[in-house]
Amino acid sequence: MLPDAVYRDLVTTLFAMTMPIIGFGILYVLVGALIYFKWHDPLIAALTGSAAIVTVGRVWLIKAYDSAGRTNQDIASLRIWERRYACLTYMVALLLAALHIRALSAHEPLAHIGTISLIFTFGAGIVSRNASRPRLCVISLSLVVGPTAIAMLLHAASGSDKVSHPEFFVLQALLLVAVTLMSLQSVRHLYISSVEHLTTKHDLATLARYDPLTGLPNRLLLRETFQANIQPSAADEQMAIHYLDLDGFKAVNDRHGHPAGDAMLREVARRLQVTIRAEDVACRLGGDEFLLLQCQVRHQDQADLLARRIIKQLSEPYLINGVEMRITASVGIAMAPEFGLELERLMAFADTALYRSKAKGKAQVHFCTTEDLHQSGLAVA
Template structure:
């Protein structure tokens, strides 16, 4: 997986990376507080000092703040999209990082300039602003540590260096305290990042296990239902949808003849064949035992479902070489077609199951459910 902003030293799963990018857009309030504080304090300091260089820095920082808030607010809906993938997440992170670092540069220049001015009354507020910025970064974007650390260093260190340059011990002590707070903040956010990555990884791992059939590595019924909702129910371009239900004729004989290990290997092989012959836009799942389902979406004509059903039947009819054994099986298939995106998966599976039952009663082949009533079932092959 590619890293969107910095070359990555850590290796995390795509799902973890996407969740970490989402966290950038979840913490909006700290950015608002920091922006308001910077603009309000900057205007007061410019009025107090009359310094034109400071005025230009405040103007640039104000513009960077507005752009940063617009990007953070405008990207929240996309960041929270359940279908967010790695490539889109990378673009979101890149935009966010660019605006965040732009403001950090302005803040760093602001701190350096303020401490170079003789007006000591504005120095106290600047220290508060810099420390508050560090706290806001730790609270808001700690889960992207390289961006967070870079922002803190760029935004705070110039002010620290300028404070050390003031020939007064109180400024040296203040600068040293800011260094300690910066180091402690960086350490804390790195610890938080490591802990959060472990927790997200654990959550994704357990979630995948709960949604994957352990024998075939196909999605199970729960995962199929979630996929259907995302890719069909919520997809305005889903088109016609077909659900194919099938079971294996001759599977019990293979189990009895060769034993359960070969039977398990046969189920896994069937799962691989189904995954191979369907499109990337379709989904195959194991429902249990020797029962499988395939959801086919984006069709323009019902005949496309019949074509896929025949391909499935032909693929499973081919011999399976399992270790030193050769197993031959066939399949019965029942499928139902719907043009109603509001129709739930379960009624479609029920209709396909009904067609499958008739196919089995007839001794095999493919049967299509062509209407809503059981009587409207016709042979497809």
């Protein structure tokens, strides 16, 4: 099973090929039109018109996918879009096979060259553009190559007075099948390479944005989240920056060792995650320091309530390796936009408030004030 992030990237490649789809549709129509004007065959006209309609449908599908939000959709929705894309691709493959089979009904070398060239063009496009979805490639190539190869073998068996005519079509059918099998090997290689590349890319992105010990966001993701949420959606909406420090954590490390301390930090992270809302963010800054972004705050009391709930949760006993341990937490809070809209300054202000909080004793909350900043030599932006 692919990770969701990797699957999203692989599906995206399907819907990034508007020009090749249009280009192939034009080629099909040109070849079909040339054959029709030579034979005036209504079936050729019907196949050519159908190919034009399917091409328009494929382009429309890409536009509709873009309008629906591209990869910003849930996985179930993306799978539906992928199935729609695959169905239209299969229709193109069948129309292409039908055109070639119809062209074989007359001994017209130029028509045969035109349709077989379309098949090779289609195959090359499938391998180069859709290797990220191997099943799509296998079914598409099978739908076009299978009927085409069988038709050429039947054509060869029908007999002809031309020298080497049967042998030529048998050889061509075998070559088509051989090239298809080799192409599918290339699809397998490209797919494996793409998955490895994308998995590595997303793993590195995760390492760059998350703390490896606790799994909480780090400063980079914190900054990205802050920038995305700092503009309030209502005039009275604020953001609270909670700076947390664990009281008594150093004693746990000194007495029980760093493995116990690491286990406690992981449990602290878990408790923070279950305490805050989905739109809020808990981040580990390093050591025993954490930061919370509380979004959509209507009144300072909401921030105070969250801080006290966090202190209560973190002050509950910890059972580490069968040993009960206790710590508490101190919290300093700076409000935005009251104290500016720059994250680094707001963090500094919240840190100042934390210092005042710890001066009161353990498990305390303190909101940053202008007086605190003057005493610390800081100033509001």
